[in-house]
Amino acid sequence: MPSGRGSEKGVLSPAEARDVYSARRFLDGGTQRTLGLKARFDTYFKDPLIAKQNPGLEIDSEFYVPWEPRIGDGPTSARFAIVDYDSTANKLEDPAVWNPRQKAFFTPDGRRVDKSVRETTHFRQVSTWAILQNTLDFFESPSGLGRRISWAFEGNRLLVTPNAGYGANAYYDRESKSLQFYYFDDEAGQRIHTCLSSDIVNHEFGHALLDGIRPYYLEAVSPQTGAFHEFLGDLTAILMTLRNNSFRRELATRTQGDLRSKSGSDLLAAVAAEFGEAVSGQPYLRSAANEHTLGEYKDVVEPHALSEVMTAAMFDIFVALTEQYLKRERTDGKTHSPAQSLSFAVTRMQVIAIQALDFLPPVEVTFNDYARAVLRNLAIADPIDQNEYRDMIASVFVRREILTAEEAATLLAPGPLYERMPGTIAHDAERIGSSRAEAYRYLDDNRDKLFIPDHVDIIVDEVFTAQKMVGMGLFQPKQIILQYLWREELVLEGRKFGRFNGKTTSLLCGGTLVFDVNGSLLYWTRKPGSEPSATAAAAMRKRNRRKDLFGTEVAALDEMEAGERRRLEYLNVLARRVGEGMVGEELAGPEGLVGGLTPPLIAREVDGSVRFELSPHFHIHDDHETEFGALRWQTSS
Numbered sequence: 038m039p040s041g042r043g044s045e046k047g048v049l050s051p052a053e054a055r056d057v058y059s060a061r062r063f064l065d066g067g068t069q070r071t072l073g074l075k076a077r078f079d080t081y082f083k084d085p086l087i088a089k090q091n092p093g094l095e096i097d098s099e100f101y102v103p104w105e106p107r108i109g110d111g112p113t114s115a116r117f118a119i120v121d122y123d124s125t126a127n128k129l130e131d132p133a134v135w136n137p138r139q140k141a142f143f144t145p146d147g148r149r150v151d152k153s154v155r156e157t158t159h160f161r162q163v164s165t166w167a168i169l170q171n172t173l174d175f176f177e178s179p180s181g182l183g184r185r186i187s188w189a190f191e192g193n194r195l196l197v198t199p200n201a202g203y204g205a206n207a208y209y210d211r212e213s214k215s216l217q218f219y220y221f222d223d224e225a226g227q228r229i230h231t232c233l234s235s236d237i238v239n240h241e242f243g244h245a246l247l248d249g250i251r252p253y254y255l256e257a258v259s260p261q262t263g264a265f266h267e268f269l270g271d272l273t274a275i276l277m278t279l280r281n282n283s284f285r286r287e288l289a290t291r292t293q294g295d296l297r298s299k300s301g302s303d304l305l306a307a308v309a310a311e312f313g314e315a316v317s318g319q320p321y322l323r324s325a326a327n328e329h330t331l332g333e334y335k336d337v338v339e340p341h342a343l344s345e346v347m348t349a350a351m352f353d354i355f356v357a358l359t360e361q362y363l364k365r366e367r368t369d370g371k372t373h374s375p376a377q378s379l380s381f382a383v384t385r386m387q388v389i390a391i392q393a394l395d396f397l398p399p400v401e402v403t404f405n406d407y408a409r410a411v412l413r414n415l416a417i418a419d420p421i422d423q424n425e426y427r428d429m430i431a432s433v434f435v436r437r438e439i440l441t442a443e444e445a446a447t448l449l450a451p452g453p454l455y456e457r458m459p460g461t462i463a464h465d466a467e468r469i470g471s472s473r474a475e476a477y478r479y480l481d482d483n484r485d486k487l488f489i490p491d492h493v494d495i496i497v498d499e500v501f502t503a504q505k506m507v508g509m510g511l512f513q514p515k516q517i518i519l520q521y522l523w524r525e526e527l528v529l530e531g532r533k534f535g536r537f538n539g540k541t542t543s544l545l546c547g548g549t550l551v552f553d554v555n556g557s558l559l560y561w562t563r564k565p566g567s568e569p570s571a572t573a574a575a576a577m578r579k580r581n582r583r584k585d586l587f588g589t590e591v592a593a594l595d596e597m598e599a600g601e602r603r604r605l606e607y608l609n610v611l612a613r614r615v616g617e618g619m620v621g622e623e624l625a626g627p628e629g630l631v632g633g634l635t636p637p638l639i640a641r642e643v644d645g646s647v648r649f650e651l652s653p654h655f656h657i658h659d660d661h662e663t664e665f666g667a668l669r670w671q672t673s674s
Contacts, residue, residue, distance in 0.1 A: 049073045051137055055106050062179055066101070075101035076140040078167040079152040079160075082284050084234035096152040099283045102170045110134050112142060112166040116173060118194045119162045120215075124202035133159045158200055165199040165218065165232045172239055172277050176246055179512065180384065181391040183505035188245070189252035190214045195245060199232040207231040209244040211255065216241055236274040243270035253400045253498065253522060253545055255650050258611045258638060261403045263340035263651045268347040272390060275352070279383040289375035326352065331404060331438040338614065340637070347404050350437040351390055357429050358382040388418060389430070392505055398562045399498050399520040400545035401603075405444075406562065408434040412448045413560050418507040420454055455557040458550070459486045466556040470517035473497040480521055486589070487548070488563070488570045488596040493523040498547075514553045522547025525566040526646070527604065533612040537620075541646045544607050546600065565600035573597045611649065614638055620649065 049057065049072050061074050069075045080100045081088055088095035111119040111132045121130035133142040133150050142150040142163045150163045177185055188195060189211050196215040206219040218232035218241075231237045247269045248255060254262050278284055327349045334343050362378035373381070389411055396410035411434075415427050431445040440448070458466070460483030469479045476497045484491060498520040505513045524543035532538060546566035551559045569577065576590035586594075614620055614637075621636040639650045 051106075054104060058104075058106060061103070069103070070101055073140065074104050076104045077101050078142075078150075078163060079155070080164040080167055081233055081235060082281065083236055083278065093287055094284065096155065097281060097283050098152070100167060100171070100281070102167045103174045104140060108135055108137070112163060113194075114166070114170060116194060117166055117169055117197055119166050119197050119199065121158060121162055121200055122198055123200050126202075130158045130162075130200070133162045161199045161230060161232050165197060165238055168235050168238045168277075169195075169197065169216075169242055171280075172242055172273065173246075175277065175280060175387065176391055178387075179504060179506035180387045181505075182250075182395060182503060183392075183516075184501055184503040186246060186249045187499070188214070189248040189255070200230070205229075207237050207241050209241045209248070211248055216245060235277065239274040239277045240270035243273035246273070247394075250394055251397060251399060251402070251520075254402060256545060256648055257401045257651055258607060258614060258649050259401050259403070260338040260340060260343055260610070262401055263637070264343035264347065265402050265404070265407065266651070267340045267344035268351075271344065271348045272351055275348075276383065276386060276390065279355070279379065279386070282380075285379045285383070286376050289379050293375050330436070338610075338617075338619070346437055347407070347439070350404075350408075350433050350439060351386075353433045353437075354389065354430055355382055355386055357433070358385055358426075361424065361429075385426075388505075388507060389415065389426075392418065395503060395516070395518050396549065396551060396560050396562065398549055398564045399522050399547045400564050404439045408439045409444075409448060409562070410560075417454065417559055418505070418513060455553070455559050458552050458556050458558045459483065459561070461486060463556075466517060466552055467554050469519065470500055470502050470554075473500055476500040476519050476521070480519075485570060485572045488565060488572065488593055489523065490566065490568045490570050493525070493546075493566075493568070496522050496524075496547075498522055516559065517552050517554065519550040519552075520547070521550075522564075523566070525568055525600075525604070527608065529608075529611075529647075531612075533616060535615045537615060537640070537647060542611075542648065543646060544604055546603075563596070565596045565603065567597065567600040567604040569593075569597050 054073055057072065058074065061069055064072070064074070066075065070077075077098070078100055079096050079098055082094045082097050105115055108114050112135065113119065113132075119132065121132065122128070123130070131145045134145060135142055142159070144150060144154060144157065144159045148154055150157075150159050152160075154160050173186070176182055192214060194214075196213070198215060198217050201217040201219050203221060204219040205221045207217065209216050216238075218230070218238070220228060220230045220232075222228055244266055247266055254266065257263070327345055329346045329349060331346050334346060337343050359378045359382040362373050362381045363375065365373060393407065393410040393414045396414055398406055412427055412431060415422065415430070419426070427449060431440065431449055434440040435442050435445050460479065462479075462482040464475070464479040464482070468475045470476070477495060480487060480489065480495050480497070489495060500517065500519045503516045503518060505516065507513060523546055525546055527542050527544055529537050529540050529542060534540075544566060546564055548561060548563035550561050553559060570593055572590060572593035573596065576586055576594050579586055579590065580594075611620075619636050620638040620640055622639065637652050639652055641648050641650060
C-alpha cells in the first residue's frame with residue numbers, strides 16, 4: 038500500500054481523515070468509527086463505585102470521541118485544554134502525549150493511556166477530556182442544536198483541571214474559564230476523584246453549556262432559573278449515560294425495558310453515586326425517579342431540590358418513549374427488543390430535550406418556558422406527529438404541574454405552522470442572520486411591533502444559523518435564532534432590601550426569535566418589561582379617550598402588564614433573598630476559586646448599578662434544619 042494511504046482495516050490515514058473531516062456530519066456514528074473519524078478511549082461507565090458494585094459496568098472500552106485534526110498534548114483540542122494543576126500540592130503534572138498516527142494518548146514514559154493505567158493522573162486527564170469531547174458533540178450535532186456553541190467568556194477553549202486540589206468539590210466557573218474537579222478521602226480513607234465520575238463531569242459541563250447558550254441566565258434572581266441550570270446538568274448526565282451503547286445494552290438486559298424497576302432507577306436515574314455516598318451517606322445526590330410536582334415547591338428557592346421536578350418530567354418522557362417503542366411492531370411483525378427501544382428513545386430525546394434549548398428566552402427561564410419550547414420544537418420538527426408524542430409529553434408536563442391543562446390544550450390545538458416575522462419594515466431574513474449589526478437594524482426599525490420601548494438600548498446577544506435533523510438524513514430547513522435584550526432600570530427602595538436600599542439595579546427584558554431563511558416566524562418567546570413601547574403608549578392614550586383599540590394595541594398593553602408583573606415578582610424575590618441572607622460577596626478559599634462561604638446570589642457593582650448573579654455552584658445537598666442566614670454554603674457537584 039502506498040505511503041500515507043489508509044490501513045488494511047479500512048481506517049483512514051491522518052491525511053485522508055483530514056480530507057473527509059469536514060463532511061463527517063453527514064455520516065452516522067458507525068461509519069465514522071469505521072473510517073477513524075471517531076477515536077476510542079477508556080472511561081468509567083459512571084464512576085468507580087458503580088464499577089465496583091456492578092460487574093460488567095466497570096471500564097467502557099467502546100467509548101468513542103470525535104477525532105479532529107489539531108488534537109495535541111494535554112489533551113488539548115479545539116474547544117478544551119486540560120491543565121493538570123493541583124493547587125493543594127502546588128504541582129503541575131506533565132501532560133498526556135498525543136500520537137497522531139495511532140490516535141491515542143501516551144504517558145510521558147511511553148505507556149498507552151487506557152484502563153491499564155487507570156490509577157494514574159494521565160488516565161484522569163484523558164478520560165475527563167474524552168467525556169467532554171463526546172458530550173459537546175452530542176449537543177452540537179444535527180440531531181441536537183445543529184450548530185457550534187460559543188462559551189460565555191472570551192476565548193474558544195474551556196480550561197479543565199481534573200485534579201484541582203483537595204476538597205469535596207467540582208464546579209464550572211466563568212471568570213476563570215474553567216471546569217474544576219477536586220479529590221477527597223471518604224470516611225474509609227478511600228480517595229475519591231470527582232473527575233472519574235462521568236455524571237459529575239457531565240453535570241458540571243451542563244452548566245458551562247447552558248452558560249454559553251444563554252449567558253444572561255447567570256444574572257437572575259428567580260429560583261427556577263437557578264433550578265434550570267441544575268436540571269440541565271442532571272439531564273446531561275443522564276442522557277450521556279443513555280447514549281453509551283454498552284451501558285444501554287447492560288441496562289436493557291437487567292431491566293428488560295422496565296426503567297421504573299429498582300435496577301433501572303439505581304443504574305440510570307441516580308446521579309453521581311460515588312460522590313453522594315462519600316459526602317452525604319446517600320446512594321445519590323438527586324434522582325430522576327421521583328413523584329414531585331411543581332406545586333409542592335411554590336415557596337422553595339433552593340435550586341437543587343426544585344430542579345428535581347423538571348428532571349423527573351423528562352425522565353417520565355424517556356420512560357414513556359421506551360415503553361411505546363417496546364410495543365411498536367417492526368416490519369417483520371415482531372416487537373422491538375429492550376435494547377432497540379432504549380436506542381430509539383435516546384435518539385428521540387436528543388431532538389426533544391436538546392433542540393428545544395434554542396427556543397428558550399434569553400433571560401430568566403422558567404420550567405413553563407422550557408415545556409412550551411419542547412412542544413413547539415416538536416410541532417416544527419414533526420408536524421404530522423403520527424405517534425402522538427406531543428400529546429404524551431404535554432400530559433407529563435400537566436401531571437407535574439409545569440403546564441396547566443388549559444395551556445396544554447392551547448399548545449396542542451391545530452394552527453398555522455408559522456407566521457410572518459413581526460414588523461412593518463421588511464428585512465431580508467438571511468441578512469438578519471448574517472451579523473449582530475444587521476439583526477439590530479431589524480429590531481430597531483420594528484420596535485413598535487416587537488414591543489420594545491423607544492429609549493432602551495437593544496443588546497443583540499447572539500444571532501446564528503442552525504441546521505437540525507429529525508432523523509438520519511432528514512434535515513429541517515435552516516433556522517435563524519436571534520436573541521435580544523435590554524435593561525430596565527429599577528431603584529431598590531425600602532428596608533426590605535437591606536444594605537441595597539437606595540441602590541439601582543436592572544430587570545433584564547428581551548426575547549428570542551426563531552425564523553427560517555424565507556422570513557417565516559417559527560417561534561417568538563419574550564420576557565417583557567414594565568415600560569411602555571410606542572404602541573402601548575399610543576394605546577393608553579386611546580383608552581383614556583375611550584377609543585376602540587386594534588389587536589396590536591391590545592397585545593402591546595398585555596405585554597406591558599405582563600412586564601409589570603415581572604417587575605413586581607423580581608423585587609419580591611430579591612427582597613426575600615436579601616432578608617434570608619442569600620445575597621453576598623464572592624469569596625475565595627482553599628477549596629477553589631469559590632469557597633464554602635459563597636452565597637447563592639452574588640452582588641456585583643457595575644457602572645454604578647448593582648447586578649445580582651447566580652452562583653453557578655452552590656451546595657451539594659439540602660439541609661432543611663439550618664436557617665439560610667447561618668448556613669455554610671457548600672459547593673456543588
